[in-house]
Amino acid sequence: MGVTGPLLAIAATLQVGSVKPEIIRTEHGVPHIYAADHWAAGYGLAWVELEDYGPRVVRALIGGRGEMGLVYGRDSIEQDFGQRPIHAHAKTVWPRLEPATRRMYQGFAAAVNDFVKSRADQYPRVEPRFAGWDVLAREIGSPNLRGARRILDRTRPSGAPSTREPGSNAWALAPSRTRSGRAILLRNPHLDWDAGYYEAHVVIPGVLDFYGDFRIGGAFAVVGGFNRYLGWATTNNAVDPDELYAIPLARQRPDQIVLDGRAIPLTRHTVTVPYWTPQGTSLERREVWRSPFGPVVDRRNGTAYILKTAGEGEFRGGEQFLKMMEARSLAQWQAAMKIRARATSNLTYADRDGNVFYVWNGALPALPRPSGGDTVAIVARRRRDIFSRMVPWDSLPMVLNPATGYLHNENDSPHWANLEAPLDSAALPPNVERPSLGLRSQHGLDLIRFPADTLSLEDVVLLKHSYRMLLAERILPALLEIATQRQPIPVPEAIKVLEAWDRSVAATSRGGVLFEMWWRLYQRAVKSPFATPWSPAEPMTTPHGLADPDQAIVALLQAADSVQRRFGRLDVAWGDVHRIRIGNRDLPVGGCRGDLGCFRVLWFGDDPDGRRRVRGGDGWVLAVEFDSLPRAYSVLSYGQSDHPDSPFFGDQAERFAAGDFKAVRFSRPDVERGAIRRYRAGPTP
Numbered sequence: 001m002g003v004t005g006p007l008l009a010i011a012a013t014l015q016v017g018s019v020k021p022e023i024i025r026t027e028h029g030v031p032h033i034y035a036a037d038h039w040a041a042g043y044g045l046a047w048v049e050l051e052d053y054g055p056r057v058v059r060a061l062i063g064g065r066g067e068m069g070l071v072y073g074r075d076s077i078e079q080d081f082g083q084r085p086i087h088a089h090a091k092t093v094w095p096r097l098e099p100a101t102r103r104m105y106q107g108f109a110a111a112v113n114d115f116v117k118s119r120a121d122q123y124p125r126v127e128p129r130f131a132g133w134d135v136l137a138r139e140i141g142s143p144n145l146r147g148a149r150r151i152l153d154r155t156r157p158s159g160a161p162s163t164r165e166p167g168s169n170a171w172a173l174a175p176s177r178t179r180s181g182r183a184i185l186l187r188n189p190h191l192d193w194d195a196g197y198y199e200a201h202v203v204i205p206g207v208l209d210f211y212g213d214f215r216i217g218g219a220f221a222v223v224g225g226f227n228r229y230l231g232w233a234t235t236n237n238a239v240d241p242d243e244l245y246a247i248p249l250a251r252q253r254p255d256q257i258v259l260d261g262r263a264i265p266l267t268r269h270t271v272t273v274p275y276w277t278p279q280g281t282s283l284e285r286r287e288v289w290r291s292p293f294g295p296v297v298d299r300r301n302g303t304a305y306i307l308k309t310a311g312e313g314e315f316r317g318g319e320q321f322l323k324m325m326e327a328r329s330l331a332q333w334q335a336a337m338k339i340r341a342r343a344t345s346n347l348t349y350a351d352r353d354g355n356v357f358y359v360w361n362g363a364l365p366a367l368p369r370p371s372g373g374d375t376v377a378i379v380a381r382r383r384r385d386i387f388s389r390m391v392p393w394d395s396l397p398m399v400l401n402p403a404t405g406y407l408h409n410e411n412d413s414p415h416w417a418n419l420e421a422p423l424d425s426a427a428l429p430p431n432v433e434r435p436s437l438g439l440r441s442q443h444g445l446d447l448i449r450f451p452a453d454t455l456s457l458e459d460v461v462l463l464k465h466s467y468r469m470l471l472a473e474r475i476l477p478a479l480l481e482i483a484t485q486r487q488p489i490p491v492p493e494a495i496k497v498l499e500a501w502d503r504s505v506a507a508t509s510r511g512g513v514l515f516e517m518w519w520r521l522y523q524r525a526v527k528s529p530f531a532t533p534w535s536p537a538e539p540m541t542t543p544h545g546l547a548d549p550d551q552a553i554v555a556l557l558q559a560a561d562s563v564q565r566r567f568g569r570l571d572v573a574w575g576d577v578h579r580i581r582i583g584n585r586d587l588p589v590g591g592c593r594g595d596l597g598c599f600r601v602l603w604f605g606d607d608p609d610g611r612r613r614v615r616g617g618d619g620w621v622l623a624v625e626f627d628s629l630p631r632a633y634s635v636l637s638y639g640q641s642d643h644p645d646s647p648f649f650g651d652q653a654e655r656f657a658a659g660d661f662k663a664v665r666f667s668r669p670d671v672e673r674g675a676i677r678r679y680r681a682g683p684t685p
Helices: 005-013 038-064 068-072 078-096 099-118 132-137 145-153 317-326 330-337 439-448 457-464 470-485 492-500 512-525 549-567 653-657 668-673
Strands: 022-026 030-034 167-173 184-192 197-204 208-215 224-226 230-235 242-250 253-259 262-265 267-277 280-291 294-300 303-309 346-351 356-360 398-400 406-409 530-532 544-546 578-582 585-588 602-606 612-618 620-625 631-636 677-680
Touching: 022 038, 022 668, 030 038, 038 068, 038 078, 038 099, 038 132, 038 197, 038 208, 068 078, 068 267, 078 132, 078 267, 099 132, 099 317, 145 242, 145 294, 145 303, 167 230, 167 346, 167 356, 167 439, 167 457, 184 224, 184 230, 184 346, 184 457, 197 631, 208 317, 208 620, 224 620, 230 330, 317 330, 330 346, 330 356, 346 406, 356 406, 406 439, 439 470, 457 620, 457 631, 470 492, 470 512, 470 544, 470 549, 492 512, 492 549, 512 549, 578 653, 585 653
Parallel strands: 030 197, 578 612
Antiparallel strands: 022 030, 022 677, 167 184, 167 406, 184 612, 184 620, 197 208, 208 224, 224 230, 230 346, 242 253, 242 303, 253 262, 267 280, 280 294, 294 303, 346 356, 356 398, 530 544, 578 585, 602 612, 620 631
């Protein structure tokens, strides 16, 4: 019989059957959590996150509970209206989770309660009553209502184009491609440097031994990593789980829709959000409507616009991740993936048995009609016009053990996960993203597709830090040819600088600042910059050439003038301009955005002194070789903590700037040798 009512509340908060876990911190503060069971593992993971990111973890659970307004005031209530129904759903489905998953959520919540109690003066108005389902609620997705409203309004967000480039790189090399005869995996996520990657090692003897990157504020936001048998990396993909439907309303009845000639009632829900004021707690209410297919986005002109999302309300993401973390074979790992609780992402996999595998994963609707994408609502008059299931997992794009022994993804489509074994678009579901292979992907393929020799783990680390700018290799010859033909040119020094440039963005390289400035100015001035755009018929040699030679020269003159005025010389070194600035560290760094064809991806923002500070890009980088005991290197570029007074705040920046990695300590004896601090999680008695 299921646990309900008051008993369920007790079950969600009890600190069940475990001693607090042992924590061993090694170099750069990496935590190794040794737990007796899943509750202790969740407790330990939360505790180390709290030590390094305390307010952020607490705030995450407040948000999961839909009580931002109650703690921070009325200005913070907006997200509560969307989160409160999700939180209610989390409580409803809580008994359906497997016991091990619930215990890990419970342990995480218990640690946050203990932390807040021990620092009550730092968390005014925060009640330490978090339950396991508050953590679960953070991991349940919701429909993209904002995107649906943009379709109806035919608008897009205003403002300048984003300089962010969320994404990742991933490689899997089969034994045939490695010097050791063991599979190698590269994991390289790109997000803003405040996105909250957290490196940790969680051990339950005989059950779990997982090293990876978690996300701050959650028990199971596991993005990638490895255990003794296998590992995986994720890269963002373009799964579209949503479909917006235009369904007629019943005549004179705005609370009913009509399908197959029959009226179907819409249901009204009132969401009440409390918020704090100096005078006491106040309430605000909003009304929302739902259909049996999903939320009602709008009603106008006799039509209801309803958003249906594949996998809406899916709550087993933590359960799936736990099974992936504990899997010991490809079959077990794939069985976990078939839970289908993760709605998006390419996954690139390698294991100790020598398998390499790639899947374009996602909650993909099996559409009865072509998708409206992000531009149009689909008219539905019958139930069969509305999708009712997902594409089966085995029908998603995937590649296992290709003959040429490598797999890769850099956020492009799945078609060329292996260039010699391309996927046929005609054999894929029609709503899989269209073929694409950007310059960053082409660069990555150049590095691993036909190396001169098999690769060692150290070779993979070195290749990861390739400073080549593929865009320059592709179009700089055309620019120089045009510029030298047009005599006299007012800035012959610019030509000399670009001719001498090594086409890299290493910190010491000179010429890249001028080239990038030229490219940005040229790109903004023309509709299509390349003479030959990218083509799936020539995926590794296009795009190339310059579409507008006249505008290219105008942009070069402008770029030369701008670089000279801002930096005092045209051949300013890349690292003199591009910097890592964390705390008192101010370091030259190499890397650039992926659209320039860089594989070492960084994006920057302008600082008041004219220099450019890293804002995001390569965050956590991991390379692991699956020997009888895994051997790995990693770097967390911005450090293990966001507290400026922590010794782990930005302390890996020098390593990252130098293209250096730390050796991962995985076995218990190696962890013991590298220990810099050991203690029990939880408040000091």
